[in-house]
Amino acid sequence: DAGVIQSPRHEVTEMGQEVTLRCKPISGHDYLFWYRQTMMRGLELLIYFNNNVPIDDSGMPEDRFSAKMPNASFSTLKIQPSEPRDSAVYFCASSGIAGDYEQYFGPGTRLTVT
Amino acid sequence: GQQLNQSPQSMFIQEGEDVSMNCTSSSIFNTWLWYKQEPGEGPVLLIALYKAGELTSNGRLTAQFGITRKDSFLNISASIPSDVGIYFCAGLPSGYNTDKLIFGTGTRLQVFP
Numbered sequence: 001d002a003g004v005i006q007s008p009r010h011e012v013t014e015m016g017q018e019v020t021l022r023c024k025p026i027s028g029h030d031y032l033f034w035y036r037q038t039m040m041r042g043l044e045l046l047i048y049f050n051n052n053v054p055i056d057d058s059g060m061p062e063d064r065f066s067a068k069m070p071n072a073s074f075s076t077l078k079i080q081p082s083e084p085r086d087s088a089v090y091f092c093a094s095s096g097i098a099g100d101y102e103q104y105f106g107p108g109t110r111l112t113v114t
Numbered sequence: 115g116q117q118l119n120q121s122p123q124s125m126f127i128q129e130g131e132d133v134s135m136n137c138t139s140s141s142i143f144n145t146w147l148w149y150k151q152e153p154g155e156g157p158v159l160l161i162a163l164y165k166a167g168e169l170t171s172n173g174r175l176t177a178q179f180g181i182t183r184k185d186s187f188l189n190i191s192a193s194i195p196s197d198v199g200i201y202f203c204a205g206l207p208s209g210y211n212t213d214k215l216i217f218g219t220g221t222r223l224q225v226f227p
Contacts, residue, residue, distance in 0.1 A: 004156075031213060043157075043202070043217045056214060091156050095213075101145045101206050103215065105156030 002026070004106035006092050012112045018080040021109045024073055025094030033103060034067055034077050035091040043091075049075065050098075082113045118203055118218035126224045133190040135221040137203030145206035146186040147215065148177050152199045160201075161188070183208070193225050 005024040013019055025032045033048040047057040052069045060067070064083070069075040079086055089110050093103040120137050127133060137146070145164055149157035161172050163179035163186060170177055174191045186203055203218040 042219050045214055048213065050213070056212065093156075098213075101213065101215065102147065102159055102162050103204075104159060105149075107154075108156050 004092055004094055004104055006090075006106035006109050008109060009107060010110045010112075012114065013082055014114055015083055016081045017113075018078065019082045019086075019111060019113075021077040021090050021092075021111070023075045023077070023092030023106060025075070025092070026104055027073065029094035029096050029104075030098070031095040031103075032069060032075050033093040033095075034075070035093065035105075037089045037091060037108070046077070079111075082111075084113045087111055087113050118205055118216050120201075120203055120218035120221050122221060123219070124222040124224070126226065127193055129193060129195060129225055129227050131193050133193055133197070133223065134187065135189075135201060135223075136185060136187045137205070137218050138185040139205065139216075140184065142183045142208040143186075143205035143216075144183075144208045146177070146179050147204040148175075148186070148188050149202045149204060150199045151202065151220075157202055190223075193223075195225050195227055198223055198225050 007022045030051050034046040035043050037043045046059045047067045049069045067077045089108045091105050091108045093105045095103045118137050118139050147162050148160045150160055151157040161170050161177040166183050167181050168179040176189045178187045200220040200222050202220045204215040
């Protein structure tokens with residue numbers, strides 16, 4: 001069975017450029033979560049969706065970050081414009097129906113902004 | 115807000131030894147999850163716990179949902195080199211209408227042959 005798929009695995013970009021990270025959740029899962037992981041701050045939840053609807057985006061750092069989920073099998077996290085402090089590993093995770101809190105993580109996208 | 119304190123922060127053990135780590139909070143949690151993360155990979159779910167006092171095993175791993183609902187424990191028996199990684203606890207806080215998990219800061223495990 002395919003797990004959560006993320007692309008790209010690595011992204012190096014220059015400050016000011018737009019970055020788009022992509023995620024395909026596990027088929028049949030209703031929830032999708034975007035996390036950011038850094039040494040300093042650990043694993044932080046940015047935003048999560050239920051049935052393609054954003055439920056809580058209180059973790060999104062600022063207006064430069066946006067996330068969409070146009071359908072049940074695809075989500076994007078966009079940073080525009082990117083800054084060096086956005087360098088981190090970004091994870092997407094999905095979980096099943098309401099009441100099933102077991103989140104399954106993708107392999108992550110390592111973003112480096114120079 | 116809710117915080118999860120994991121201890122120890124790191125462990126250096128010899129192959130074959132048993133390992134114990136825990137996760138504590140001042141708040142009550144309804145669900146506890148344990149994850150393992152290896153370098154360059156995403157966290158992998160090891161065990162999920164849903165009831166106070168619940169004891170669940172997954173191979174050499176055993177986790178318990180503390181009776182006070184404020185803590186959880188993970189034990190690894192007879193450690194092997196491939197147990198190396200960072201172990202995270204995660205919990206769903208009680209009393210909040212949310213699906214957001216709170217993650218601990220992790221316990222880094224090193225196993226020496």
